[in-house]
Amino acid sequence: MKPVLSHPVRFADMPQRKVSRIRLVPDVGQLEALADRLDVDAFRKVLLDVELSPGPGRDWTLTGKLGATVVQPCRVTTEPVVTRIDEPVVRRYTPDLTTPEGEEVEMPEDDSLEPLPKVLDLGDVLEEALALMIPEFPRAEGAEDIDLTVQPPGAEPLSDEAVKPFAGLAALKARMEGGE
Numbered sequence: 001m002k003p004v005l006s007h008p009v010r011f012a013d014m015p016q017r018k019v020s021r022i023r024l025v026p027d028v029g030q031l032e033a034l035a036d037r038l039d040v041d042a043f044r045k046v047l048l049d050v051e052l053s054p055g056p057g058r059d060w061t062l063t064g065k066l067g068a069t070v071v072q073p074c075r076v077t078t079e080p081v082v083t084r085i086d087e088p089v090v091r092r093y094t095p096d097l098t099t100p101e102g103e104e105v106e107m108p109e110d111d112s113l114e115p116l117p118k119v120l121d122l123g124d125v126l127e128e129a130l131a132l133m134i135p136e137f138p139r140a141e142g143a144e145d146i147d148l149t150v151q152p153p154g155a156e157p158l159s160d161e162a163v164k165p166f167a168g169l170a171a172l173k174a175r176m177e178g179g180e
Contacts, residue, residue, distance in 0.1 A: 003123030004033040010119050016054050024048040038131055044069035048126045062091040066129045074140035081138040089129045
């Protein structure tokens with residue numbers, strides 16, 4: 001899927017001995033499209049400031065900061081919640097990395113390491129980082145917890161202690177030790 005804000009970078013065309021600085025700022029239409037794509041009410045502003053540094057060897061390092069203001073509904077009250085995001089973004093690209101194949105794959109220790117693409121779209125980096133940083137369950141200030149206790153008429157509601165995995169075994173052990 002093509003990013004809302006496309007900014008392709010060909011590493012072969014980049015200066016090989018100095019840092020390149022790039023800033024992405026989506027316009028109003030792109031902010032609306034990003035909000036639709038990432039399923040939030042709105043983005044008031046989004047800014048990705050990055051530096052692309054060559055080396056070591058044929059590797060490249062992307063470091064920067066993502067800033068955004070996102071509006072989402074509170075998961076309890078549905079009131080709008082405004083969240084400010086200011087987070088670092090780090091990616092390392094290397095031509096020597098192979099993508100593991102198979103049903104079960106062990107995750108690498110360095111989750112910022114990625115295969116070096118011929119063309120890197122910084123719009124993809126922006127969208128991916130933003131999607132990872134948006135709060136999953138935003139809550140309005142002062143929102144009360146909802147009590148979702150349900151039980152049949154006349155029955156006692158389950159307590160937190162009763163739903164623990166070994167609560168039934170503990171009760172059984174207590175009955176056996178008590179001679180019941």
